[in-house]
Amino acid sequence: MKARSFTAPGDGRLTEAMKVAWQEDGFLVLEGYKTPGECDALKERMTALIDAFDPSSVASVFETGAQSHARDAYFRESGDRIRFFFEAEAFDADGRLIKDKHVALNKVGHALHDLDPVFDAFSRDPKLAATAHDCGLVEPLLAQSMYIFKPPHIGGEVNCHQDSTFLHTTPLSCTGFWFALEDADDSNGGLYGVPGGHKGRLRSRFRYRGDDLVMETLDETPFEPEERHAPLVAPRGTLVVLHGSVPHKSAPNRSARSRHAYAVHMVDGRAVWSADNWLRRSDGNPMRGF
Ligand SMILES: O=C(O)CCC(=O)C(=O)O
Numbered sequence: 001m002k003a004r005s006f007t008a009p010g011d012g013r014l015t016e017a018m019k020v021a022w023q024e025d026g027f028l029v030l031e032g033y034k035t036p037g038e039c040d041a042l043k044e045r046m047t048a049l050i051d052a053f054d055p056s057s058v059a060s061v062f063e064t065g066a067q068s069h070a071r072d073a074y075f076r077e078s079g080d081r082i083r084f085f086f087e088a089e090a091f092d093a094d095g096r097l098i099k100d101k102h103v104a105l106n107k108v109g110h111a112l113h114d115l116d117p118v119f120d121a122f123s124r125d126p127k128l129a130a131t132a133h134d135c136g137l138v139e140p141l142l143a144q145s146m147y148i149f150k151p152p153h154i155g156g157e158v159n160c161h162q163d164s165t166f167l168h169t170t171p172l173s174c175t176g177f178w179f180a181l182e183d184a185d186d187s188n189g190g191l192y193g194v195p196g197g198h199k200g201r202l203r204s205r206f207r208y209r210g211d212d213l214v215m216e217t218l219d220e221t222p223f224e225p226e227e228r229h230a231p232l233v234a235p236r237g238t239l240v241v242l243h244g245s246v247p248h249k250s251a252p253n254r255s256a257r258s259r260h261a262y263a264v265h266m267v268d269g270r271a272v273w274s275a276d277n278w279l280r281r282s283d284g285n286p287m288r289g290f
């Protein structure tokens with residue numbers, strides 16, 4: 001069954017019905033949160049960033065082969081930079097890029113919100129500060145941002161996960177703010193979430209153990225079966241708020257339509273940030289709020 005959705009509040013403040021849905025479901029679908037013009041401006045800005053990006057400048061990073069040190073470092077250092085990650089199917093068996101770069105990327109991350117003025121303004125919208133507050137973040141800090149492409153035909157699946165796995169605090173506080181920049185549904189790799197699944201335990205943590213990045217199991221309980229996953233149908237402009245413990249995923253995109261989205265993940269400044277999180281920022285460059 002499709003998840004419940006609401007018309008976005010003009011000022012970002014949640015109504016009582018929205019607060020109830022957020023508490024019960026662990027996600028909140030707010031249609032029309034951003035205008036078509038705001039969505040298009042962000043897409044145009046990303047097009048310009050890709051125009052300026054030369055894939056051959058990072059060729060070593062995308063060489064195929066099981067363990068690429070360059071690829072690993074490119075990812076690890078991306079916490080306070082703007083870096084470009086390709087779809088696996090954008091390369092042929094010899095590791096040559098066989099798609100135009102504009103339809104070959106999986107995502108760009110993870111500090112667009114700090115480093116690019118257009119993304120900064122989209123992310124630090126006062127309306128979003130009000131929504132973040134009403135979703136329980138008392139001192140919201142913008143931890144990471146990702147532009148997610150789900151390109152036509154080759155857009156990869158995102159396996160079921162909880163976002164607190166990747167951005168851990170004590171107590172847990174990670175909250176995702178995912179914006180559909182294009183219509184997203186079950187025909188083009190749209191999102192799915194488990195209503196009420198945020199009441200379950202955090203299953204794992206992706207963290208440093210010494211110099212290694214590891215996936216540590218915290219709880220063996222499997223994620224809910226397929227039939228418990230509701231499509232989070234999101235027309236362009238929709239904001240989907242995701243509780244850090246709610247299991248969610250997205251399907252591959254085999255359609256001819258792309259499915260661009262932009263996600264900002266926040267944590268609460270009152271919670272203690274886990275120093276062994278994968279996401280690291282250079283010294284003297286702390287996470288900031290609104
Ligand atoms: O856009 C997707 O496919 C996945 C997004 C996601 O998992 C997130 O924003 O937390």
Ligand SMILES: [Fe+2]
Pocket residue numbers: 161162163176248
């Ligand atoms: Fe996620």
